[in-house]
Amino acid sequence: MAERVLYGYFRSSAAYRVRIALNLKGLAYRQRPVNLLKGEQKSAEYLALNPHGMVPLLDDGGVKIVQSLAICEYLDDAYPDTARLLPSDPVARARARSIALAIAADIHPLQNPRVGKHLQAEFGVGEDGKTEWIRHWIRTGFDALEQQLAASPARYAAGDEPTLADVCLLPQVFSARRFAVDLAPYPHIVRIAEALDALPAFADAHPAKQPDAV
Amino acid sequence: MAERVLYGYFRSSAAYRVRIALNLKGLAYRQRPVNLLKGEQKSAEYLALNPHGMVPLLDDGGVKIVQSLAICEYLDDAYPDTARLLPSDPVARARARSIALAIAADIHPLQNPRVGKHLQAEFGVGEDGKTEWIRHWIRTGFDALEQQLAASPARYAAGDEPTLADVCLLPQVFSARRFAVDLAPYPHIVRIAEALDALPAFADAHPAKQPDAV
Known part of the structure; x- marks a missing residue:
């Protein structure tokens, strides 16, 4: 089964948003910390994943998405049968x-x-x-x-x-x-x-x- | 018929986005300029509409929406039968x-x-x-x-x-x-x-x- 991995940092507001969204929708995930204080977001390895050099990034079984609100909206679009992050009206x-x-x-x-x-x-x-x-x-x-x-x-x-x-x-x-x-x-x-x-x-x-x- | 009014400013990037979105969807609208250089966005009249004191604001027949991306998404949600701003996948x-x-x-x-x-x-x-x-x-x-x-x-x-x-x-x-x-x-x-x-x-x-x- 394809894995769901959140690249984030504990104190990042934007990563915190995505953790809440995943929890609200009941979607299991693994965390892959990117230490912003050590500059890991600017490592060649991470920049290859996200040229913006920012967290969070969600790898949803190979689908890689950046920008916290785009990730949240994606979760609502891709998993419509779990709790909705947006009302229908x-x-x-x-x-x-x-x-x-x-x-x-x-x-x-x-x-x-x-x-x-x-x-x-x-x-x-x-x-x-x-x-x-x-x-x-x-x-x-x-x-x-x-x-x-x-x-x-x-x-x-x-x-x-x-x-x-x-x-x-x-x-x-x-x-x-x-x-x-x-x-x-x-x-x-x-x-x-x-x-x-x-x-x-x-x-x-x-x-x-x-x-x-x- | 209820009127659609865009409160904006010609040089505001965010208002420019909403003008494009309305045009792409073929939705007619009237413009109500808010002169940012003269500080009209901080007038009591405008702050009563949008406490953030920023443009754009869309008044869609009485429904008032702020934040350019929220307005664009609203247009796609409320008028699904015109051109879509987002693909379906x-x-x-x-x-x-x-x-x-x-x-x-x-x-x-x-x-x-x-x-x-x-x-x-x-x-x-x-x-x-x-x-x-x-x-x-x-x-x-x-x-x-x-x-x-x-x-x-x-x-x-x-x-x-x-x-x-x-x-x-x-x-x-x-x-x-x-x-x-x-x-x-x-x-x-x-x-x-x-x-x-x-x-x-x-x-x-x-x-x-x-x-x-x-």
């Missing part, structure tokens, strides 16, 4: 995707370690400046996301079942806590993150529980 | 989405004007530094994307029909040219962009052809 799907993308396209790319490295190399930004940069973009995104969630309150981010929006939300809250962002202004975000953390699919995907956690 | 869909996201999540967010403004305000980065920052992230993304495209050459970015990947590619090439990125190292990207520019759905969405172009 087009408008509800759009809402879940718009929240997922507000995180994946507007917050997370700005906190990627490669951005901090470039800030340091080009503009001499130090550790405090890099951390404040990350906090700024998380707060900017969360300020608007909190309003979106408050306008249509539900158990989870985009309804009463977990969706792709939640797959992105919990890892972003984990990052916010890691960078000591004050979450007091975001009661809806915090409430939903707590509800998600109580679900085994989300809890089992937590960075601290992964084989490469340090 | 799950692996082919994943390939198109992974290219779209390599642009929408890994290149474009770093060149957003709000990022340049923050670099200037926090670290005193000048115009040259901001432009070089944008070029760096476009080159970084294009270096990898060129390899992806070279590995599976086709007429367009993800096959012989235009897909969501192309919807993102052409606007990113437009931005690269605007910021004078040398495109000589990217023959596949340039060839595909030229092929796309020959299609009316793409050509008609060009920033210079929009009502708010200056």
Whole structure:
């Protein structure tokens, strides 16, 4: 039987998303850690798999897919008979995707370690400046996301079942806590993150529980 | 009959994507320009529509959707009988989405004007530094994307029909040219962009052809 292998890193938000998605859909997988601190994502071996030099990458029995949201959508398309990451109604799907993308396209790319490295190399930004940069973009995104969630309150981010929006939300809250962002202004975000953390699919995907956690 | 209105800005890559998608699907729409230079995206009126204060936003007969890729996917979901932005095979869909996201999540967010403004305000980065920052992230993304495209050459970015990947590619090439990125190292990207520019759905969405172009 063809194997399913996730190339990831315990603390990567994007890999965390895919672990949640695989768990929600009940799809077994093996982890193949790529140590970002050691630069393994830039090794010739890994670049041959993904020229972007980023995690995650899913090898689904030989089918190799990069980009966390493309992987999640693929899982929903390829395994439609397990739990769905997106609802069936087009408008509800759009809402879940718009929240997922507000995180994946507007917050997370700005906190990627490669951005901090470039800030340091080009503009001499130090550790405090890099951390404040990350906090700024998380707060900017969360300020608007909190309003979106408050306008249509539900158990989870985009309804009463977990969706792709939640797959992105919990890892972003984990990052916010890691960078000591004050979450007091975001009661809806915090409430939903707590509800998600109580679900085994989300809890089992937590960075601290992964084989490469340090 | 309910009206379809696109809130956008002629030079916004993300709005350009949605114009292409609407044209490809043959869906008529009215444009409602939001002048980003004048800060209209931060007006109380617009923030009430989209708390993120970003374009585009599609009002599809009262259904309001933000985030360009969520809008494109919505159009495919809600109007399945017109041209499809994604192929039907799950692996082919994943390939198109992974290219779209390599642009929408890994290149474009770093060149957003709000990022340049923050670099200037926090670290005193000048115009040259901001432009070089944008070029760096476009080159970084294009270096990898060129390899992806070279590995599976086709007429367009993800096959012989235009897909969501192309919807993102052409606007990113437009931005690269605007910021004078040398495109000589990217023959596949340039060839595909030229092929796309020959299609009316793409050509008609060009920033210079929009009502708010200056």
